[in-house]
Amino acid sequence: xxxxxxxxxxxxxxxxxxxxxxxxxxxxxxxxxxxxxxxxxxxxxxxxxxxxxxxxxxxxxxxxxxxxxxxxxxxxxxxxxxxxxxxxxxxxxxxxxxxxxxxxxxxxxxxxxxxxxxxxxxxxxxxxxxxxxxxxxxxxxxxxxxxxxxxxxxxxxxxxxxxxxxxxxxxxxxxxxxxxxxxxxxxxxxxxxxxxxxxx
Ligand SMILES: Cc1cc2nc3c(=O)[nH]c(=O)nc-3n(C[C@H](O)[C@H](O)[C@H](O)COP(=O)(O)O)c2cc1C
Numbered sequence: 001x002x003x004x005x006x007x008x009x010x011x012x013x014x015x016x017x018x019x020x021x022x023x024x025x026x027x028x029x030x031x032x033x034x035x036x037x038x039x040x041x042x043x044x045x046x047x048x049x050x051x052x053x054x055x056x057x058x059x060x061x062x063x064x065x066x067x068x069x070x071x072x073x074x075x076x077x078x079x080x081x082x083x084x085x086x087x088x089x090x091x092x093x094x095x096x097x098x099x100x101x102x103x104x105x106x107x108x109x110x111x112x113x114x115x116x117x118x119x120x121x122x123x124x125x126x127x128x129x130x131x132x133x134x135x136x137x138x139x140x141x142x143x144x145x146x147x148x149x150x151x152x153x154x155x156x157x158x159x160x161x162x163x164x165x166x167x168x169x170x171x172x173x174x175x176x177x178x179x180x181x182x183x184x185x186x187x188x189x190x191x192x193x194x195x196x197x198x199x200x
Contacts, residue, residue, distance in 0.1 A: 003051035003199045007036045010057035010067040012165075015155035015179070016088045019186055020056050023086070026190035027054075032199060039070045045077040052082040052197040058154055059089040059133060061168065068140040078144035082197035085137060085146045086189070088154030089128075090175030093121065097131035100138060104196065105130065106150040108185040124174050148196045150189045153180040 005027050009020035017038070024036035035050075045053065057067030071078065071085075092111045099105050107130070115125045126132065134149065156177045158166050169175050194200040 003032050004049070005032045005034045005052045005054065005197075005199070006042070006045065006050045007034060007054045007056070008039050008042050008070065009036070009055070010039045010064045010070070012058055012060050012064060013155070013157055013160035015157075015181065016056055016058045019086070019088055019152065019154075019181065022183065022186050023054060023056065023190040023193070026187050027193060030191070030194045032194070039066055042070070045074045047077045047080055049077075050081055052084070052193075052199055053078055054084045054086070054193065056086040056088075059087050060165075063087055063133070063137045063140075068136060071137075071140040071144075072142070075142045075144050078141060082199070083141070083144055083146045084148040084150070084193060084197060086150040086152060087133065087137070088152050088181070089133070090154060090156055090169070090173055090180070091124075091128045092130060092133065092151055093125040093128045095121065095129045095131065097129065099130070099134070102145055102147075103134075103138065104148045105134070106148065106185075106189050108150070108152040108182050110180060110182045110185070111151055111153040124172060127172060147198075148189075148193070152186050152189075153182055155179040155181055
């Protein structure tokens with residue numbers, strides 16, 4: 001496989017950076033020339049500079065705001081390169097909402113949870129459905145459509161959070177602290193990327 005790939009990431013407490021680096025390692029192993037960079041270090045994506053772009057960020061009351069803004073302001077360049085997104089999260093409620101055409105969604109099996117009552121989702125469950133997560137991400141991309149979007153279970157370390165963040169995660173997301181990153185799922189998805197991004 002040949003080609004230049006940008007893996008741009010945002011992170012709140014640092015753990016999504018490790019996920020981005022693991023994705024970058026797999027792409028490098030497959031033969032790509034890979035730049036793994038924090039979003040804050042990428043002023044703008046020059047159209048044509050990369051053969052594919054991967055953008056990753058945690059769900060922090062929605063996909064982290066600077067990732068949404070990064071995708072939005074680079075829409076034009078992203079529409080010209082094969083594109084993939086990933087998110088880390090602590091919970092994702094399974095629901096039968098339809099997924100937009102042409103977007104392949106991968107959900108870490110360790111992240112997805114059955115709702116307590118499929119007929120009527122609870123407040124926390126409605127807040128954490130695939131549709132709730134995916135809608136704003138796709139909206140930020142406009143006409144740039146990702147070939148693949150993945151959701152992986154992440155890491156929560158209360159010592160690295162501000163007090164109000166901790167309260168939000170406990171009360172709204174209902175997540176327990178711990179490192180739940182599923183490296184097999186992360187690296188497995190990354191190994192499929194060359195084919196999904198037409199780089200193979
Ligand atoms: C303020 C805040 C809000 C969060 N909101 C969500 C959320 O809506 N859904 C979810 O599943 N996880 C949520 N999380 C958990 C993070 O997505 C998860 O811990 C992620 O792996 C953190 O990545 P980081 O270490 O790169 O910041 C939230 C975490 C924080 C601190």
